[in-house]
Amino acid sequence: MNRLTGGGGSFLASPYVYHIAKNANAVSVRNYASLPPSSSPSSDSPGTLGAIIGVIAEKLGIGELATGGLQLAVIGGALAGFRYFGGYFLEFLKKKTIVTADFDSRDESYSWILNWLSEQPYSHRTSRFSVSTSILRAGQRLPGEGLDANLPPVYFLPAPGMHFFTYKKRLVWMTRERPGTSSPAAAVTNSNAMLERIQISTFGQSRALLQNLVYEAQRKFIDRDKSRTVVFAADQYGAWRRTRSRLKRPLSTIVIPENVKIKMVEDAKDFLSQEHWYSDRGIPYRRGYLLFGTPGSGKTSFVYSLAGELGLNIYVVNLSNKSMTDDTLNELVSDTPSRCILLLEDIDAAFNQRVKGDTTSANNITFSGLLNAIDGVAAQEGRILCMTTNHIERLDDALIRPGRIDVRVHFGNATRRQAHELFTKFYPNLPEQSDLPSLFAAKIPEDLFSMAHLQGFLMGHKQRPAEAVKCVDDWIASHKQGKADGTTESEAEDAALPTQIVKDL
Numbered sequence: 470m471n472r473l474t475g476g477g478g479s480f481l482a483s484p485y486v487y488h489i490a491k492n493a494n495a496v497s498v499r500n501y502a503s504l505p506p507s508s509s510p511s512s513d514s515p516g517t518l519g520a521i522i523g524v525i526a527e528k529l530g531i532g533e534l535a536t537g538g539l540q541l542a543v544i545g546g547a548l549a550g551f552r553y554f555g556g557y558f559l560e561f562l563k564k565k566t567i568v569t570a571d572f573d574s575r576d577e578s579y580s581w582i583l584n585w586l587s588e589q590p591y592s593h594r595t596s597r598f599s600v601s602t603s604i605l606r607a608g609q610r611l612p613g614e615g616l617d618a619n620l621p622p623v624y625f626l627p628a629p630g631m632h633f634f635t636y637k638k639r640l641v642w643m644t645r646e647r648p649g650t651s652s653p654a655a656a657v658t659n660s661n662a663m664l665e666r667i668q669i670s671t672f673g674q675s676r677a678l679l680q681n682l683v684y685e686a687q688r689k690f691i692d693r694d695k696s697r698t699v700v701f702a703a704d705q706y707g708a709w710r711r712t713r714s715r716l717k718r719p720l721s722t723i724v725i726p727e728n729v730k731i732k733m734v735e736d737a738k739d740f741l742s743q744e745h746w747y748s749d750r751g752i753p754y755r756r757g758y759l760l761f762g763t764p765g766s767g768k769t770s771f772v773y774s775l776a777g778e779l780g781l782n783i784y785v786v787n788l789s790n791k792s793m794t795d796d797t798l799n800e801l802v803s804d805t806p807s808r809c810i811l812l813l814e815d816i817d818a819a820f821n822q823r824v825k826g827d828t829t830s831a832n833n834i835t836f837s838g839l840l841n842a843i844d845g846v847a848a849q850e851g852r853i854l855c856m857t858t859n860h861i862e863r864l865d866d867a868l869i870r871p872g873r874i875d876v877r878v879h880f881g882n883a884t885r886r887q888a889h890e891l892f893t894k895f896y897p898n899l900p901e902q903s904d905l906p907s908l909f910a911a912k913i914p915e916d917l918f919s920m921a922h923l924q925g926f927l928m929g930h931k932q933r934p935a936e937a938v939k940c941v942d943d944w945i946a947s948h949k950q951g952k953a954d955g956t957t958e959s960e961a962e963d964a965a966l967p968t969q970i971v972k973d974l
């Protein structure tokens with residue numbers, strides 16, 4: 470009895486139990502130590518756990534072996550309890566002493582942090598680094614940008630794992646997890662196999678340092694985008710993904726009548742500055758443009774240039790996407806920032822099977838779902854909607870009625886004037902008195918070729934303007950026949966209309 474119930478001095482001090490206590494975490498050890506000291510390790514004194522168990526065992530009249538078993542069970546239970554609560558305690562300690570920022574590759578902020586990391590001296594110093602020509606986010610590639618235009622872009626990033634470095638003279642550490650490497654959770658959820666995660670931590674209770682870091686990363690990223698137009702597209706999960714960014718295309722590179730450009734830019738700027746005007750009159754603060762006309766006439770290019778001019782990003786919805794439903798469309802549209810261009814391209818293709826009274830489309834979006842997304846309650850205020858189509862005659866009147874579409878711009882085939890301007894812009898180093906642009910323009914039949922077509926021809930003579938003028942007759946002859954065969958009467962009529970703002974509103 471004495472051997473088994475020898476109080477703290479007996480069983481805790483026995484080599485076996487002591488071993489268990491030593492292997493338990495510090496919290497367990499401390500908790501044992503905090504038990505009331507047992508000055509007299511005798512069975513008469515119930516001052517220790519062992520003694521208490523001994524007394525209970527004696528009262529119950531169980532034998533020595535069973536008493537030993539009971540003691541071990543109690544110790545095991547106590548250790549398990551310490552481990553369990555110890556975990557909580559450690560977590561509590563961590564919360565009190567460490568702050569952590571978490572970045573998930575499904576979120577835009579992941580790009581900020583990768584970009585920020587790639588600029589940190591540590592990323593260029595560490596022996597464990599990953600090299601990338603693009604930043605990978607949720608399966609989307611964000612090409613390296615803003616680097617020497619003559620070199621392939623490259624990012625240096627800390628490799629997956631843990632890294633320590635300093636930020637503003639404070640120690641920070643970062644863990645980067647990739648599925649299949651160090652993130653079992655991500656590996657299990659195969660649904661998003663490209664999920665990545667970064668955590669950045671530092672000692673202390675204040676979030677200020679990490680918040681500064683996040684703001685700095687955000688600012689750097691946005692500054693880099695200032696000279697660019699960023700394009701977002703909907704992914705298969707119904708969320709916006711940054712797909713690419715392009716250097717802003719100056720409006721001067723779009724060859725359409727100057728008055729069209731000026732009026733459109735003025736209209737958009739006016740709209741963006743008139744929020745109160747709209748709210749005072751209870752008019753939904755939205756503007757819609759329909760750009761219609763012949764293929765390759767510059768409709769999409771104009772939208773990109775306009776976005777650059779206004780400093781807006783573009784959110785493109787592909788209505789032909791089979792995974793898109795009314796709900797996802799609605800969610801996407803309501804999820805755009807308040808100042809942006811929402812671009813619906815080739816809108817006729819999404820609903821070309823619609824005949825009057827039919828409310829279905831070739832995809833999973835209903836016509837009423839589309840109308841609702843465009844101007845329902847969830848539709849974002851402050852956005853500019855741009856729709857493009859080559860077939861305005863196929864569009865339902867309801868889709869382009871005033872209020873949904875405020876300005877219609879027709880884009881036609883190239884006039885001689887446009888051909889002249891395109892040639893001049895294509896060969897900017899021509900002497901001022903050169904007659905090549907005029908010679909070229911004189912040969913181009915009015916309203917027969919699209920601007921894209923002419924641009925394609927000039928691309929074949931990139932550095933040789935005189936050769937372009939010499940060869941253009943043959944090119945026209947060979948293409949005239951093809952065009953005559955392939956163009957319907959209504960397309961030919963449409964193409965012959967000049968590029969202009971159609972003021973029917």
Ligand SMILES: Nc1ncnc2c1ncn2[C@@H]1O[C@H](COP(=O)(O)OP(=O)(O)OP(=O)(O)O)[C@@H](O)[C@H]1O
Nearest residue numbers: 722723724725764765766767768769770920921924
């Ligand atoms: N008016 C124009 N000025 C300058 N470039 C043009 C013009 N029209 C077309 N291009 C050039 O032709 C190509 C195709 O233009 P874009 O995609 O903007 O035409 P689109 O009208 O949107 O065609 P689609 O209706 O087939 O989508 C681009 O490379 C663009 O630079």
